[in-house]
Amino acid sequence: MAARIVAEFTKGFWKEIAPLRFALGICPALAVSTKVESALGMGMAVVFVLCMSNVLISAVRNFVPDKVRIAVFISIIATGVVIVELVMQAYFYPLFLVLGIWIPLIVVNCIVLGRAEAFARKNPVILSLSDGLGMGLGFTLSLVVISSLREILGAGSWLGMMVMPEGYPGFGFLLRPPGAFVIFGLILGAMNVISAKIEKKTV
Amino acid sequence: MQEYLLMIVAAMFINNIVLIRFMGNCPVVGVTSSFESAVGMGAAVVFVATMAGTTCWIIQRTILDVLGIEYLQTLVFILVIAALVQFVEIVMQKVAPPLYRALGIFLPLITTNCMVFGVAVLNIKEDHSFMETLVFSLASAVGFGLVLVFMAGLRERMDATGRVPRPLKGVPITLITAGMMGLSFAGLLGMV
Numbered sequence: 001m002a003a004r005i006v007a008e009f010t011k012g013f014w015k016e017i018a019p020l021r022f023a024l025g026i027c028p029a030l031a032v033s034t035k036v037e038s039a040l041g042m043g044m045a046v047v048f049v050l051c052m053s054n055v056l057i058s059a060v061r062n063f064v065p066d067k068v069r070i071a072v073f074i075s076i077i078a079t080g081v082v083i084v085e086l087v088m089q090a091y092f093y094p095l096f097l098v099l100g101i102w103i104p105l106i107v108v109n110c111i112v113l114g115r116a117e118a119f120a121r122k123n124p125v126i127l128s129l130s131d132g133l134g135m136g137l138g139f140t141l142s143l144v145v146i147s148s149l150r151e152i153l154g155a156g157s158w159l160g161m162m163v164m165p166e167g168y169p170g171f172g173f174l175l176r177p178p179g180a181f182v183i184f185g186l187i188l189g190a191m192n193v194i195s196a197k198i199e200k201k202t203v
Numbered sequence: 204m205q206e207y208l209l210m211i212v213a214a215m216f217i218n219n220i221v222l223i224r225f226m227g228n229c230p231v232v233g234v235t236s237s238f239e240s241a242v243g244m245g246a247a248v249v250f251v252a253t254m255a256g257t258t259c260w261i262i263q264r265t266i267l268d269v270l271g272i273e274y275l276q277t278l279v280f281i282l283v284i285a286a287l288v289q290f291v292e293i294v295m296q297k298v299a300p301p302l303y304r305a306l307g308i309f310l311p312l313i314t315t316n317c318m319v320f321g322v323a324v325l326n327i328k329e330d331h332s333f334m335e336t337l338v339f340s341l342a343s344a345v346g347f348g349l350v351l352v353f354m355a356g357l358r359e360r361m362d363a364t365g366r367v368p369r370p371l372k373g374v375p376i377t378l379i380t381a382g383m384m385g386l387s388f389a390g391l392l393g394m395v
Contacts, residue, residue: 027225027226031224071282074281075278078278078281078282079278082274086274101325104276104277105317105320107320108281108315108316108317108321110315177222177225177385178385181379181382185374185379186375188371188378189370189371
């Protein structure tokens with residue numbers, strides 16, 4: 001059992017890392033990745049919602065009729081999002097302003113509903129929790145990778161600290177919306193190359 | 204009249220909902236491998252997003268604002284959209300079976316399309332009037348459909364020539380193409 005819990009947790013980081021492997025939840029991954037700081041905030045919000053929804057959905061999985069399950073899932077997820085929204089507005093106001101519309105949009109994040117449908121409604125609470133935690137942290141990880149590249153190359157800083165030498169002109173294209181698409185596509189390409197190499201080694 | 208025209212151009216191209224505001228990317232990646240399904244999905248979204256945008260606006264202004272329960276916005280909107288999609292599906296099945304056969308499989312997907320929900324929230328956030336809500340929702344959805352159709356056309360070409368580097372095949376090249384498309388859309392900035 002313990003091994004299973006660990007396996008469900010770690011699969012979210014490489015093997016099934018959601019935005020990079022399945023192109024799920026790419027909208028927020030593109031939108032809030034101009035700065036590492038906002039990427040971390042968004043990631044934490046998703047981790048919370050995902051854990052909460054996975055635990056609750058798996059707890060009620062035996063009582064919910066199949067026909068209305070999507071409506072029930074969405075209501076549970078939306079409740080989690082409202083909690084995040086209110087807490088962020090009260091205690092992390094600057095972050096709340098930066099993330100803006102992307103906090104309510106967690107409701108329609110494909111990862112959250114995807115995990116509910118694919119995992120939480122078939123598995124016990126403890127496995128669903130570790131699945132949600134792993135998937136959420138994997139999402140955060142991909143956001144941090146993308147935003148690090150964009151912030152370091154685009155603005156020359158990381159988490160607000162200057163890391164590039166004095167007078168770095170900045171590659172402004174990466175900070176603009178089209179740059180997000182291009183860098184995301186290139187990261188996916190790089191991941192495919194690395195995966196192919198690993199597969200060759202193991203075979 | 205002129206302000207509505209400006210709004211249409213801005214929502215369709217300059218602040219394109221997919222390429223600049225990053226909403227509704229999943230279908231752009233998911234259903235653009237064939238031209239027909241892109242057209243079907245685009246049409247279904249235009250229909251649902253316009254209805255959802257206006258319905259949510261009415262509910263916000265007549266119920267949530269009046270009772271002072273704006274914090275329930277997220278919960279109410281998503282339920283409204285889910286109910287609306289279901290309703291549209293049933294009505295379409297009865298009234299227009301050919302249309303249902305063409306768009307039917309895309310309808311359930313639309314519930315979790317962030318673009319529909321995003322437009323509904325943006326309308327409230329930017330304090331649109333009812334007419335502005337109608338125009339903005341419609342124009343944004345048409346902008347979404349345009350990107351979907353353009354992308355499907357481009358992808359069919361790319362697949363046919365087969366000259367995409369192997370690691371970039373599929374999703375990666377679609378995203379890079381979307382970036383290029385966004386650049387050209389941003390070139391229209393001078394118009395408004």
